[in-house]
Amino acid sequence: MNDLPKQKETTLSFEKIKKDILHPMQNHKGLELWIVFLITVISVCGWAYYIQLKEGLGVTGMRDYVSWGLYIANFVFFVAVSLVGMLISSILGLLRIDWITPISRIAEIIAVAFVAVAGLVIVLDMGRPDRVLNVMIHGRFQSPILWDVTVITTYLTVSALLLILPMIPDLAICKKELTKASPIMKKLYNILSLGYINTPEQHKHLHKMIRTLMVLIVPIGLAIHTVTSWLFAATLRNGWDTTIFGPYFVAGAFVAGSAALIIAMYFFRVNYRLQDYITDLQFDKMGKLLVAVCLVYLYFNLNEFLVPGYKMKTGDDVHLKELFYGNWAIMFWASQLLGNIIPIILLVNKKFRKPLPIMIISLFVLAGAWFKRYVIVIPTMLHPHLPIQNVPENFVHYYPSAIEISVTVLSFALVLLIITVLSKIFPVVPIVETAESKGIEVKIDA
Amino acid sequence: MKNTIKNIAALFLIFVFSGSIANAQGWTVPNSAKKKQNPYEATSKNISSGKKIYNLHCKSCHGDPTMANMIPLAPVAPTDLGSQNFLVQSDGEIYYKVNKGQGAMPTFEKTISDEDKWMVITFLRSFDKNKKMKQQVAEVKNPEVTDVKFELNVNEADKTMLAKLSGVTKKGKRVGLQGIEMSFLVKRSFGYLDVSGEDPYTNESGDVQIQFPKDLPGDREGQVNMLVKVTDDAFYGKLEEKRVVTLGVPTDPVNPLDERAMWGTRANAPIWIIVTFVGGVLAIWSVIFLVLFQMIKLPKLAKNKD
Numbered sequence: 194m195n196d197l198p199k200q201k202e203t204t205l206s207f208e209k210i211k212k213d214i215l216h217p218m219q220n221h222k223g224l225e226l227w228i229v230f231l232i233t234v235i236s237v238c239g240w241a242y243y244i245q246l247k248e249g250l251g252v253t254g255m256r257d258y259v260s261w262g263l264y265i266a267n268f269v270f271f272v273a274v275s276l277v278g279m280l281i282s283s284i285l286g287l288l289r290i291d292w293i294t295p296i297s298r299i300a301e302i303i304a305v306a307f308v309a310v311a312g313l314v315i316v317l318d319m320g321r322p323d324r325v326l327n328v329m330i331h332g333r334f335q336s337p338i339l340w341d342v343t344v345i346t347t348y349l350t351v352s353a354l355l356l357i358l359p360m361i362p363d364l365a366i367c368k369k370e371l372t373k374a375s376p377i378m379k380k381l382y383n384i385l386s387l388g389y390i391n392t393p394e395q396h397k398h399l400h401k402m403i404r405t406l407m408v409l410i411v412p413i414g415l416a417i418h419t420v421t422s423w424l425f426a427a428t429l430r431n432g433w434d435t436t437i438f439g440p441y442f443v444a445g446a447f448v449a450g451s452a453a454l455i456i457a458m459y460f461f462r463v464n465y466r467l468q469d470y471i472t473d474l475q476f477d478k479m480g481k482l483l484v485a486v487c488l489v490y491l492y493f494n495l496n497e498f499l500v501p502g503y504k505m506k507t508g509d510d511v512h513l514k515e516l517f518y519g520n521w522a523i524m525f526w527a528s529q530l531l532g533n534i535i536p537i538i539l540l541v542n543k544k545f546r547k548p549l550p551i552m553i554i555s556l557f558v559l560a561g562a563w564f565k566r567y568v569i570v571i572p573t574m575l576h577p578h579l580p581i582q583n584v585p586e587n588f589v590h591y592y593p594s595a596i597e598i599s600v601t602v603l604s605f606a607l608v609l610l611i612i613t614v615l616s617k618i619f620p621v622v623p624i625v626e627t628a629e630s631k632g633i634e635v636k637i638d639a
Numbered sequence: 640m641k642n643t644i645k646n647i648a649a650l651f652l653i654f655v656f657s658g659s660i661a662n663a664q665g666w667t668v669p670n671s672a673k674k675k676q677n678p679y680e681a682t683s684k685n686i687s688s689g690k691k692i693y694n695l696h697c698k699s700c701h702g703d704p705t706m707a708n709m710i711p712l713a714p715v716a717p718t719d720l721g722s723q724n725f726l727v728q729s730d731g732e733i734y735y736k737v738n739k740g741q742g743a744m745p746t747f748e749k750t751i752s753d754e755d756k757w758m759v760i761t762f763l764r765s766f767d768k769n770k771k772m773k774q775q776v777a778e779v780k781n782p783e784v785t786d787v788k789f790e791l792n793v794n795e796a797d798k799t800m801l802a803k804l805s806g807v808t809k810k811g812k813r814v815g816l817q818g819i820e821m822s823f824l825v826k827r828s829f830g831y832l833d834v835s836g837e838d839p840y841t842n843e844s845g846d847v848q849i850q851f852p853k854d855l856p857g858d859r860e861g862q863v864n865m866l867v868k869v870t871d872d873a874f875y876g877k878l879e880e881k882r883v884v885t886l887g888v889p890t891d892p893v894n895p896l897d898e899r900a901m902w903g904t905r906a907n908a909p910i911w912i913i914v915t916f917v918g919g920v921l922a923i924w925s926v927i928f929l930v931l932f933q934m935i936k937l938p939k940l941a942k943n944k945d
Contacts, residue, residue, distance in 0.1 A: 334908040334916045335901045343916075347923055354930065361937070388938030395940045402930050409926050583711070 205469070207633050214620045214627075215370055217465035221617075228613055234606040241599030242317065250320045252596045257581055259574040259591035264318035266567040267601050270449065271311035271608070272345070272421050273442070273562065277450025278304025278352050279414030282359075283407045292478050294630050295470040295622045299457050301356040302621070303450070306611035308349045308417070312342075314604050337423045340416075348417045351410045356615075357385060358403050362625035365389040365637045378618060391625075391637040418442045425569070431512040432573040435501075441493040447486040448533070449562035452555040455479050457612070459552035461621050470622045473548065480546030483558070487537045494529065512576045521572050524564050532561010666741055668732045675731030679757045681764060684840060687820045687871050689762025691833075692755045696747065704766050712743055721766035733760050781816045782808050787875040789821070789845075791867055793884050798851040800884075802867055804841050806875070815845020819869060823849050825887075826864035839870075857887020 245252050255262045281300035285293045293300075316322045332339035364386035368379065389395055422442035425433040435441075455476065462471040501509050502517070516525045536554050539545045545554060571591055581588070593601075628635050679685050693704075697720065702708035704721025718725050737756050740746035747756065784806025792801040800823060804816045819841045824831035834852055841847045857863045863886060868879030895902075899909050 331905065333905040334912050335903070335905075340916065343920060347920075347927075350927060354927070358930075358934075387934060388941045390941050392941060395937060398933065398937060398940055402933050405926065405930055409923065413923060 205628075205631060205633065207628050207635060210470075210624055210628050210633070211366060211370060213467070213469060214465075214622050214624050215367065217467075218617060218620065219371065219373055221464070223464070224613065224617060228610065228617075231606050231610040231613065235603055235610065238599040238603035238606065241596045242603060245596050245600065246322070252594060254592050254594045254597060256588040256591075257584060258577065258588050259571055261570055261574055262591060263567070263593040263597045263601055264314055266570040267563075267604060268311055268314040268318070269421055269442075269566045269570065270563050271307045271314060271604070272418055273446035273449040273566070274453045274559075275304045275307035275311060275348070275352070275450070276414055276418055276443070276446035277454050278355065279410050280447050280450060281454065282355060283410045283414070287404075287407050287411075291630055292475055294626050295467075295472075296454065296458055296475055296479075297626075298356070298360065298619075298623050299461060299616075299621055300450075300454050301352060301359075302612055302615045302619075303453055303457055304352045305349065305356055306608045306615065307453075308345060308352060309611065310604050310608045312345050312349065313607070315342075317600055317604065337420060337427050340420045341424060344413065344417045344420050348410070348413050351406055351413055355403070355406050355410060356619075358399065358406065359623060359626065360619060361386055361389045361399060362391060362635070362637060363620050363623060365391070366624055367620065369637075381618070389637065391635060415443060418446045425573075429578065430573050431508045431576050431578070432569070435497060437493060437496055441490075441497055444486065444490040444493050445562065445565065448483070448490045449559060451479060451483045451486055452558035452562065455483065455555040456552055456559065459548055459555075461616065462548065465616075465621065467622055470627060476548045476551050477543070477546045480540045480551050483551075483555070484537055484540045487533050487540075487558070491533055491537065494533070508576075508578060512572060515572055515576070516568065521568055525568050528561040528565040528568060531557045532565060533558070666736065668735045672735040673729050673731045675729075675734055677730040677734075677757050677760055677764070679754070679761055681761050683871070684818070684820065685758055685761045686765050687762075689755075689758035689760070690871075692751065693759050693762050696751060697759065700743075704763060715742060717744070720763050723768060726763065726767040726769075730757075730760050730764070733763065781806075781818070782814060784808050784814065784816065784875075787816065787878060789867070789869070789878065789880070791880055791882060793882075793886070795885055798853060798886050799848055800851060800865075800867070800886075801846060801848045802841075804845040804847070804869070815841065815843065816875075817841055817843050817845065819845075819874060820871065821847050822866075822868050822870045823851075824866040824868075825855065826866065831866060851884075851886045853888075855887050856890040857885070859889055859891060861885050861887045861889040863887040 253262065253264075278301045281293050282297040286297060316325055319325060328338060328342050332342070364382050367374075368382040368386050371378070371382070374382070389399070419439035419442065422438040426435060426438035428434070458471050458475065458479070461467055498513070498516075502513050505513065515521050536558050539554055540551065545551060575589065575591065625635050625637075700710055700712070700717045701720050702710070702717075705719065707719045707722070709717040709719060734756060736744070737759070738746060738748045787804070787806040789802045789804040792803075793799075794801070802821050802823075804819055804821070805813050806816055807813050821835065821839045821841065822833060823835045823839065825834055826832075832855075834849065834855070836849050839847055839849060855863065862883050865882050865884050865886075866879060867882070868877075869875060872878075896904065896907065899907050901909065901912075903909075
């Protein structure tokens with residue numbers, strides 16, 4: 194790390210850290226405007242959902258062939274991105290890697306926002322959302338759908354706990370420092386800080402809980418995306434019928450999640466003026482991590498496409514040819530090249546791991562990840578083993594309708610709104626942990 | 640002027656030539672094969688057995704003869720085998736095509752016997768308007784009758800069934816009808832099983848007896864649903880009788896949904912999957928609740944300091 198440019202020397206005191214991190218939460222002009230914009234988008238797109246609810250799923254582009262369309266592709270993408278919480282704050286946290294301290298909370302916020310909306314996307318995909326509880330009431334233990342609902346709920350709970358628990362010392366500070374906060378917020382800080390005053394017993398007790406959850410979330414995180422992949426792999430269909438789908442999805446999730454985290458890091462660094470905390474070092478390290486997970490994902494992609502492509506067995510051949518040089522070729526190769534291979538080539542270069550270039554590259558990786566999910570879900574649906582005969586022309590193609598696109602935009606706006614609100618009411622960079630990691634004495638008054 | 644005539648002549652030739660190709664659909668039959676003759680007579684017995692074989696092997700694609708209800712395959716749909724366009728071919732040609740197959744039409748060279756193939760051709764020929772005369776040749780003559788019915792006698796001891804087909808003549812006398820094919824069908828899960836045997840034709844007194852299979856499973860009491868009918872409606876209209884008979888082997892039905900399996904209902908999920916799921920959920924959530932419980936302790940630890 195000696196070749197990195199020297200960080201701007203700043204003398205950080207506990208007071209300065211508190212001020213730097215808490216200040217943007219209350220004094221950010223654009224934030225309200227951004228929230229109003231997001232609420233407007235949600236309202237407009239909510240109207241599209243109202244139409245879908247009223248008219249039924251016929252208003253979407255989904256028909257007998259493609260019954261899992263844009264919504265499910267989007268759902269898989271959201272679940273994938275949410276896995277970054279488990280990767281950063283849990284796996285790297287348990288390995289005691291110190292540079293993640295300032296970004297671990299952003300990772301958890303992303304995890305909570307994406308997994309919460311992922312669950313909601315499934316409900317949005319239902320023709321009769323009022324029957325959603327039937328999955329729990331009548332669910333079969335043999336069905337991956339039941340496992341998926343269970344594991345997503347569990348992951349959301351543990352992620353939320355892993356967001357709140359490490360934040361308790363910071364909330365105790367918020368309670369004292371944010372004098373201008375509304376009474377409701379003060380009450381929230383008061384309740385959530387759980388009377389924390391940083392006694393050695395409390396510190397020990399709290400960190401024991403956090404470490405327990407960090408260990409717990411590793412199997413849950415692996416399970417959430419493995420089970421999501423089993424929704425596909427447990428079905429006998431070309432392109433889904435593979436044994437590596439679980440790890441393939443997990444690897445892809447790390448790619449999407451890391452890219453999303455880098456983008457969020459960049460925006461918080463710029464908008465909240467957190468250059469002293471989310472430094473070039475974090476971007477450099479995240480760049481290296483992104484290369485690593487991209488390489489693992491590339492390896493899985495080779496296995497996933499090269500081996501069946503070599504054999505071209507009956508049934509698979511139609512599907513693979515459509516991907517390699519058929520109707521899906523542009524989307525397939527764009528997601529592979531722009532979303533994986535070119536980012537790897539660029540990011541091994543130190544210059545591209547600076548905040549702005551890596552953020553732009555991450556945008557491509559994230560977009561590639563989204564289109565990759567689309568390519569995984571829809572072409573397979575179009576090539577069933579038993580063709581359905583004598584169907585109308587629009588059954589054998591799939592184009593998402595305007596309603597579908599609007600509802601998908603709604604889900605994205607909702608994710609951004611959750612992230613924005615969470616980052617407005619909670620400090621996005623851990624105050625106490627940052628101070629502790631820099632050897633600054635922490636004082637929380639009772 | 641000469642050129643124009645030549646051009647027209649050339650165009651005409653092309654037209655005729657291409658027309659003939661389209662007509663033959665590129666399926667040429669060697670002349671030697673065309674001359675082959677059907678060795679079987681067009682008796683009603685042969686025709687009805689041909690119909691049975693037709694329904695088994697041909698109907699799924701070609702549909703019913705003369706009904707034009709074949710399945711619409713692309714690019715070449717199956718022909719209606721009862722159409723006059725088809726029946727202009729000689730028996731030998733049809734026989735050759737059945738044997739060889741082409742495109743989506745499979746070869747039946749080894750799938751069905753020669754005799755059966757000729758029976759099918761006999762059956763198809765019965766739709767040929769030009770050869771109707773020939774069909775009449777070997778038929779059994781029954782007197783003109785009214786009020787045709789059959790009586791069914793079931794012998795449960797030796798598992799035989801006897802049907803007696805009769806009608807009332809103009810003189811008011813009830814007589815047996817001879818040489819009429821009867822069908823004895825047993826209802827199974829997906830349709831009827833034909834248990835008529837080799838020779839289900841009524842004798843001179845209108846009787847036909849069949850041997851019911853000794854090993855056919857019935858329900859718990861050995862009951863099966865029988866459908867007995869005159870095979871061909873063309874003779875005396877629709878004549879059939881449904882009856883529940885106790886000729887089957889008593890069998891306890893096995894419902895695959897009753898066993899524990901992946902495809903079962905929730906109550907019949909395999910034990911290992913219930914244990915894994917419930918165990919996993921309990922393990923993870925008990926840890927979560929443990930942590931939540933520990934959170935309550937946190938404020939108390941602050942008080943201890945004082």
